[in-house]
Every structure is written in structure tokens, then in C-alpha cells.
Amino acid sequence: MGGSEEAKLAGDAVGGFVIGDNDQQLHNSALTVDAFKGARGALGHLGPVGGEEMGHICATYGSGRFAFLLSHCYLRCQWRGVRRRDILHLQPVNLASGTAPCLPPPKLSLKMSSASPFVPSQNIAQLRESATIAVSQKAKALKAAGRLIIDLGAGEPDFDTPAFIRQAAVDALEAGATRYTAVDGILPLRQVIADHANARYAGAGRVLATDVVVSTGSKQSLYNACVCLFGPGDEVLVPTPAWTSYYEMVELARATPVEVLGDPSNGFKVTPLLLEARATARTKGIMLNSPSNPTGSVYAPEELRAILDLATSRGWYVLSDEIYQRIAYDRPAVSALDVATVRDRLVVINGVAKAYAMTGWRIGWTVSSSAVAKAMTAFQSHTTSNAATVSQHAALAALARVDEADRAVNAMVAAFHARRDAALAILRQEPRIEVLDPQGAFYLFLRAPAAPGGISDGDAFCARLLDEAGLAIVPGSAFRTPAWVRVSYAADQSDVERAMHMLVKTYRAVLEGTG
Structure with a gap:
């Protein structure tokens, strides 16, 4: 889609989004920042927008479903068989200049027009997408697109199921x-x-x-x-x-x-x-x-x-x-x-x-x-x-089969233990990092850095790590503690160690206001 078409698409927003006036297929099209600014009137609660391709609006016709979600720095709309929808409420979001925060999807109240066969029930009207799953999906999508990503957002062991169980x-x-x-x-x-x-x-x-x-x-x-x-x-x-x-x-x-x-x-x-x-x-x-x-x-x-x-x-x-x-x-x-x-x-x-x-x-x-x-x-x-x-x-x-299971479990726990110790040793090279000492599971939980004159912002830190270092971790806002971040060490130890060095480098850059 060309820039003029993008601008026209953005300009067609009136009291909501009106996308197209015919059966054109708009699949995974992305609005540039300028075009997105033209559509901001329909999303009046949003703060300033900056950075390259910050706002992504995707549209597809055909199946009669509508979804709206905010996930991992990008604003996305999926339109299927829909000509117009009015957004009654969007949770306030600050899309800061440069790097947008990595936020869990907002809760929405949707008013559906008579043209749509789907109206979300009150059972799910306030439901949020799983933020941890969304981080993993984002990392996988970037990998599929050819980018080198270390995914430490996953909440699952990186080992195969033991052979005797299979x-x-x-x-x-x-x-x-x-x-x-x-x-x-x-x-x-x-x-x-x-x-x-x-x-x-x-x-x-x-x-x-x-x-x-x-x-x-x-x-x-x-x-x-x-x-x-x-x-x-x-x-x-x-x-x-x-x-x-x-x-x-x-x-x-x-x-x-x-x-x-x-x-x-x-x-x-x-x-x-x-x-x-x-x-x-x-x-x-x-x-x-x-x-x-x-x-x-x-x-x-x-x-x-x-x-x-x-x-x-x-x-x-x-x-x-x-x-x-x-x-x-x-x-x-x-x-x-x-x-x-x-x-x-x-x-x-x-x-x-x-x-x-x-x-x-x-x-x-x-x-x-x-x-x-x-x-x-x-x-x-x-x-x-x-x-x-x-x-x-x-x-x-x-x-x-207790004996076989114990051998397999003990080997995996020993590997997690070694990764934990290696990760903590690297993080503690920077004394300004506040990190908990985990006694179980396979996660590190640490306070996000605060830029000079600012406050700890886990969403912004996660977004910066993904953008600059290719490192995917989960913002603490997913767990109702936005000043913190979660790092999984359920990954190869060499990847964990490399990722911790990246994290320390970016952490220092945020604290010192550089980069």
C-alpha cells in the first residue's frame, strides 16, 4: 500500500474507523507514523506518537470478526467484514516519543454496529489477552521474519519430554x-x-x-x-x-x-x-x-x-x-x-x-x-x-515410574540452578540492579532502571531491549508491578549469559541517559 493510500485510509476515520468503501482486500497493511497521526482523532485518548512505524493498523475483510488490541509497542486493529466501528472507551496510554511502552492489551468497551454479526458478551467484554503469551508470540514472529532474537519471555522448560514418558x-x-x-x-x-x-x-x-x-x-x-x-x-x-x-x-x-x-x-x-x-x-x-x-x-x-x-x-x-x-x-x-x-x-x-x-x-x-x-x-x-x-x-x-522421573527432573533442575547462578553473577556486576534471589521456578525478577529524573518503567525497558538488543522479556505490568521485569532462564545457558550481558549494558545506558 502506498503512502497516499495510507493517508486516505487514516483520513477515513470518522467517529471511529471507516475502512474503505468497497471490497478491497487490506491484509496486514501498516500505517506510517504520519498516516497514523491522521487517524488519531478516532483514538483521542492516545498521547504523543513518535518513532518509526509506531502505530500499526492492520485490516482484513471477510470473516465477520473484529478485534482491537494493544501489544508490544504496536497499536493494531483487525477488521474482518467490518465497515465501521465506534470505540467508546480506550484505556489511556502514553506512546512516548522514540520507543513506545510494551503494555498488556487494554480493556475495551465496544459498540458494535448492526452490520456485524458478532457482539462480545459481557462474559469477555473486559478480558485482557495474556501478556506473557503475547510476548512469546511477538518474539516468535520476529524470529520468523529473520531477526536474531533471544526469547527469555517463555514460561516453559526448554527440554524435551523425557523419552520414557514419550x-x-x-x-x-x-x-x-x-x-x-x-x-x-x-x-x-x-x-x-x-x-x-x-x-x-x-x-x-x-x-x-x-x-x-x-x-x-x-x-x-x-x-x-x-x-x-x-x-x-x-x-x-x-x-x-x-x-x-x-x-x-x-x-x-x-x-x-x-x-x-x-x-x-x-x-x-x-x-x-x-x-x-x-x-x-x-x-x-x-x-x-x-x-x-x-x-x-x-x-x-x-x-x-x-x-x-x-x-x-x-x-x-x-x-x-x-x-x-x-x-x-x-x-x-x-x-x-x-x-x-x-x-x-x-x-x-x-x-x-x-x-x-x-x-x-x-x-x-x-x-x-x-x-x-x-x-x-x-x-x-x-x-x-x-x-x-x-x-x-x-x-x-x-x-x-519414580526412579526414571527423578533422574530426569533432577537433571533439569540442576541445569536451571546453574543458569540461575550464572545469570545472577552477571547481573550483580552492576550493583545498581535490584534483583530478587529466586529459590524456585525459573525466573529472575528485577526492578527496571529509571532514566535520570524519571521512574522505573518496565514497559519502556522491555521495549528498548527488544528494539536495541533483540532480547524479549516480560514487563512487570503483566503481573501488576509496572516498575519490574521478569526474565526467564529456561533457555540454553549460553543464551542466558549473553542476554544478561545485553541487559546490563542497556540497564546502564538507561540509568546514565545515554544511547
Whole structure:
């Protein structure tokens, strides 16, 4: 598309965007900055725009869908079968001169014209795209375009699933494991999960196979729990920073997430005092995550016990996300099952994705009271039904063949440990970098630099790293802490070390106002 056509496209914005007056195909076309400025009247809440190709407006006709999103420095519109749409509200954004911030997509309220067959329901009208997934997709797109990118935004191990697990899946397929299973999972898998829980459970009653619900990944397990336990009028305490999907899942359950900001000097871990300060009569539950994504912090047994005791005394549900439990370094990460005295209101979430390098197999589970398990099974029966049969058999091998699994997991954890130590050693060559000391998971969480006279801005720092160094990391705004950034070291150690040197160099440039 030529410049004059771009300018005309921008000039056609009247009270919204009116794109074209015929059936021309406009696919992945990009407006230059000048053309984008011509369209700013339709997006009056935006601040100043600068830099090369800062605003990207993409259009496609044909399928009758409309989406609007802001992601990784670029403003994008996708138009399919749409002539005009009025944007009623756009969350204020500052697209600063030069390098735009790397922000999570804004929440939008959309007014759809009668010409469109699609109107987003109130169930998803306020939904944000997953910022962590968006970073990974952006990095992959840049790689596909031929740019050299080090992607340290990913939240998954870089190892292959162990061979014995893959072979177990092949054997299950050859044996005919291709049909539906029970909604809550095959009995042998649920039983081995219960056995693992009983091996460390302190004494609030034996876990039965009927207390276990196997789902399509721990993300579904968390969502099942949120929908079954929370609803309109309920509030859920979310220790912050936290994995981006916690907030959205609570809202999808039509409850309200309440951020509880931890103390950076304590690894952002929360205490009963902090939780009580944010609790109200409407508080219904707490989301816990140890080891933590994004901080890598691990709750000590006494810290976890104090939170569980508070929840028990107040009648709150506790959702304990323990997906990183086996990835711990200087001391084991305890489960809520280790310290709980009762579990009527405890739901423990785990899965095979992180510890066994099985992210794509999509197997997670909950351990809860039988009443909660029954409710989640009923809910799941109307959504996904059972998790993939072959994946369940692969997970069974991972959990049942303990010696082989331990060797594989221990080797991966040792590699993560070495990468962590190497990355911290490089970062600490610059004493002005404030970085947490992760005790588990595979993330570094550090405060973004502040330019002279400015404040720490994780979004701007991420954008600059991607633009200047080809390094993709996740801004802390994805976790409700915009002054921080998350770096994954689930990558080859040489890439991790090279990336840390890039990060230190850019960090110094920001602090000194150079570059």
C-alpha cells in the first residue's frame, strides 16, 4: 500500500474507523507514523506518537470478526467484514516519543454496529489477552521474519519430554487408548496423584482418588476452582505480583480480584497482616503460588502455615498453585498439604507441565475435598469433558515410574540452578540492579532502571531491549508491578549469559541517559 493510500485510509476515520468503501482486500497493511497521526482523532485518548512505524493498523475483510488490541509497542486493529466501528472507551496510554511502552492489551468497551454479526458478551467484554503469551508470540514472529532474537519471555522448560514418558504415550496409543475416559481422569492416574499427596500429607484426612480431578492443564484446574468456588459479590485476595491469568480467571468467575502487594525485601511474599489489611466481609478466598511466578520466591513452612491458619479462621478458600513445586534449589518447596490441618477449603493445583517438561501435553489436576471435586467434575463435564486420553497415560508414566522421573527432573533442575547462578553473577556486576534471589521456578525478577529524573518503567525497558538488543522479556505490568521485569532462564545457558550481558549494558545506558 502506498503512502497516499495510507493517508486516505487514516483520513477515513470518522467517529471511529471507516475502512474503505468497497471490497478491497487490506491484509496486514501498516500505517506510517504520519498516516497514523491522521487517524488519531478516532483514538483521542492516545498521547504523543513518535518513532518509526509506531502505530500499526492492520485490516482484513471477510470473516465477520473484529478485534482491537494493544501489544508490544504496536497499536493494531483487525477488521474482518467490518465497515465501521465506534470505540467508546480506550484505556489511556502514553506512546512516548522514540520507543513506545510494551503494555498488556487494554480493556475495551465496544459498540458494535448492526452490520456485524458478532457482539462480545459481557462474559469477555473486559478480558485482557495474556501478556506473557503475547510476548512469546511477538518474539516468535520476529524470529520468523529473520531477526536474531533471544526469547527469555517463555514460561516453559526448554527440554524435551523425557523419552520414557514419550514411549509410554506411544505404547498407550498402540494399546487403543484413544477413547473417552471418565471426566475426572483415568483411575490409575488419580490414584497415583492421591498416593503422592498422602506421602506428604500431615494429618487432616487421607486423600482419595475421588478427591482428584484431572484437567486439560493446571490452567483449566485453576479456572474450574474459581468458577466453582467464587461468584458475583465475592472478593479473592491475590498476592501481587502474580501470574497474569489469576486476575482474569477470578473476573471470569464474576468475582473481584483484590491485589495484595508483597514487600520486595521479602521476595514479595505476603503475610497474614498484609492479607488482613486488604480483606473485607466479601473476601471468599486467596490465590497462593509457591514457588512463585514471576518472583521465584518460596514460602517457608511456617509462613505457609500462618496463611492457612488465617484462612481457616476466616472461612476462606485457599487455591494453592504448586505447578513449580519440584523446581526448587536451596531447600524443598513445601506443599500446602504438608502443613494444612484441615482441607475442607483447600484446593491444591499441580500438573506435569513444568517439572517434567510436558507443557504441550496439557495435564493438570486438583486435590480438594470430595464435595469440591464433585462440583468441579460436574462443571468440567460440560466444558472439555476428560483431558486427552493419551496425555493422561503419559502423565501416569511420569508419576508412577519414580526412579526414571527423578533422574530426569533432577537433571533439569540442576541445569536451571546453574543458569540461575550464572545469570545472577552477571547481573550483580552492576550493583545498581535490584534483583530478587529466586529459590524456585525459573525466573529472575528485577526492578527496571529509571532514566535520570524519571521512574522505573518496565514497559519502556522491555521495549528498548527488544528494539536495541533483540532480547524479549516480560514487563512487570503483566503481573501488576509496572516498575519490574521478569526474565526467564529456561533457555540454553549460553543464551542466558549473553542476554544478561545485553541487559546490563542497556540497564546502564538507561540509568546514565545515554544511547
